[in-house]
Amino acid sequence: MIEHDEARLLLADLIVPGLSDPGRGAALRAHVAVCGSCRQDVGELQRIDEIMREAGPIPEPSADLEARVLDAVIAAARRPAPTRLWSNLTALRVAAAGALTLAATAGVAALMDGSGGGFRPDTSKALAGSPDWRGATGTLAVGTLRGSPAIRIELQGVPGPATGATYQVWVGTREARIALGMIEPDSAGHAEAVLPLPTGAVGFPGLWVTNEPDDGDPAWTRDWIVRSTA
Amino acid sequence: MSADTTDGELLARIGRGDEEAFTLLWRRLSGPVLALGRRMLGDDAAAEDVAQDTFATIWRAAATFDPERGAPLAWVFTIARNAARDTARRRRLTVVGEPPELADDADGPSEIVAIESERFHVHAAVASLAPRAREVIELAYYGGLTQVEIAARIDVPLGTVKTRTRNALALLARSLDRVEVR
Structure with a gap:
């Protein structure tokens, strides 16, 4: 026994x-x-x-990979804090279709204080980076700003826009979408924005950040940098 | 800060910009994340991208980690899995075990996720074992050595090797209790 x-x-x-x-x-x-x-x-x-x-066995990261990760991440942290976007809220690009279109204006008005303070996230997810924008990543949080629907977008690894170009944030579907405004990374490739969400866009099925010519044309180029996976 | 510092404590420190905590978490979890990347993508270089992206996200987002909404390892696992899927898209790879048409699905087949979560948690538990315990487990499972051969290899009494093996396996079994799939 x-x-x-x-x-x-x-x-x-x-x-x-x-x-x-x-x-x-x-x-x-x-x-x-x-x-x-x-x-x-x-x-x-x-x-x-x-x-x-x-x-199977646990791989040991190479010294090169470790150096890359620790150097890149910690060096980025030591750079000056990123500036907020909305430095240049010019053309609101509104896509052609549907009820989503008119609601955008109210969102822009609420943005003009330029501050994301007070945003309360309810959900958060990673944004997928485009193969054409290698290294671009992002996160999308959906929540409220002072009690109203809002989103917060954070981008990493995105170079600043070329001269005459801007980066636009869109929500909706490929067929019917609205532009919420522009987002502008700092020199470290980082950008962060809190955007009020128009009533008609609450529960939006998709989100894209695209590279657009700064010409006021409401059409989009489909040159997406990051997008939601929904 | 030491090897006993919990993953949750490390994330809290990382959220406050603590570089030492980040380095410690990297040393603890980079291997399990690399292993996950290799299993999901079947490609060593892509797995390195997964590790790099995962830890960049951890550094950036640690301040948003809420322990009341999930366990630290489950949070890291979710980030790593998303990084693997993003890497697959960038490199036009297929995620192993996932049909291509599910590539945009945030969840994927739940049984695959559950299995990978278990493997990730167990690997993380192995990586967190004391060095002497980890040594005997790795020699037994990955080195294919018997208990007698391990004793000879590391030059300690057979009884000590057996005790370390039993204790280590008991610790690893407890890691299954912490598995969460989100």
């Missing part, structure tokens, strides 16, 4: 070959056969054993 307290320390012996001391295996198995708690623990150990074999 083997006591429970001793048995529970030896349960791995039933999983790993060569772990059990001679003569103890039979007594351990006999205990487990009548002990529900130990049977459950053995089940977990079996699962660990399976996962260890399936998952």
